[in-house]
Amino acid sequence: MILYPAIDLKGGQCVRLKQGDMAQATVFADDPAAQATAFERQGFEALHVVDLDGAFAGRPVNAAAVEAILGAVRFPVxxxxxxxxxxxxxxWLARGVARVIIGTAALRDPDFxxxxxxxxxxxxAVGIDARDGKVAVEGWAETSDLDAAxxxxxxxDAGVAAIIYTNIARDGMLSGLDFAGTIALGHALTIPVIASGGLASMADVARLAAPDCAHLAGxxxxxxxxxxxxxxxxAxxxxxxRRAA
Structure with a gap:
């Protein structure tokens, strides 16, 4: 089980959204590279970065901020x-990104x-973001008819390293991870599943350490x-x- 700190980039800053709404962005840091360095010093093993502007634009937008992060840290991004x-x-892989996450294109172009x-x-990795169980794409602006599973x-059978599953209703709301949905998805797939969206407290971390979450990757x-x-x-x-046990 790997705990990934998240850096979401909007306008070159570290922000957090509520339920993916770009109008509800709270800025937490002006220097993404410094924030990434702080996370590394705290002992985290890897970092999760999302170019929010890029998700809406359909192309990388915060490339300079991502490159600054890659130049500042040694742990996997x-x-x-x-x-x-x-x-x-x-x-991105040539620049030093350890794992690329494909979201919208996973629905639109699975052959890619x-x-x-x-x-x-x-x-x-494939990012599966769900609203009421249905996959959302284009920066969560559109909801499909397809179930996450x-x-x-x-x-x-594609060799995908991980599925990153986000319950949009919980993202940024501090209401707790969707344990039921994430655990169910983990049992439905052989691909490792990473939980995302709503992690609120040490109680959530303790829940992640419970036996029924043992098959989750992070x-x-x-x-x-x-x-x-x-x-x-x-945390x-x-x-x-848990890993030692």
């Missing part, structure tokens, strides 16, 4: 947001995901970490203890 062409995948996973084994099953934390509801050292020690 996974990146999503507006990555919809093979050249973009190749470019399969080709990328074949070309870069272990370095391609159904989309995940399309990539079972979780992403954002607002709770930024506003001090989550103690990084305590990491708790999950490390």
């Amino acid at each position: 996974q990146l999503g947001g507006g990555i919809r062409r093979m050249a973009q995948v190749e470019g 995901v399969r080709a990328a996973a074949r070309a870069f084994p272990g370095q391609i 159904e989309l995940g099953r399309r990539f079972e 979780a992403i934390t954002g607002r709770a970490l930024y506003d001090g509801r989550l103690d990084a050292g305590e 990491l020690a708790m999950l490390k203890g």
Whole structure:
């Protein structure tokens, strides 16, 4: 179980949204590279970065901020947001991104995901963001008729490294992770699942350490970490203890 701190980029700043609404963005840091360095010093093993502007634009927008992060830290960085062409995948991996997350294109162009996973084994993840169980795309601005599990099953034999599952209704709301939905998705797929959206407190971390979450590969934390509801050292020690057990 890896706990990923999140850096969401909007206008070159670290922000957190509520339910993916760009109009409800709270700025938590002006220097993404410094924030990434702080997370690394706190002992986190990897970093989750999303180019929010890129997710809406359909192309990378905050490239300078991402490159500054990559130049500042040594731990692995996974990146999503507006990555919809093979050249973009190749470019980010060449710059030092450890894992590329494909979201909208996973629904629109699943053959692209399969080709990328074949070309870069272990370095391609699929982001599945769901609203009322249905996959949302284009920066969560559009909701499809496809169930999250159904989309995940399309990539079972593709070599995808992970599924990052976000319940949009909980994202940024500090209402707790969608444990029922995430655990169910984890059981429905053989691809490792990472939980995202709503992690609110140490109680959520303790829940992640419970036996029925043992098959989950990780979780992403954002607002709770930024506003001090989550103690990084305590959370990491708790999950490390689970791994040791």
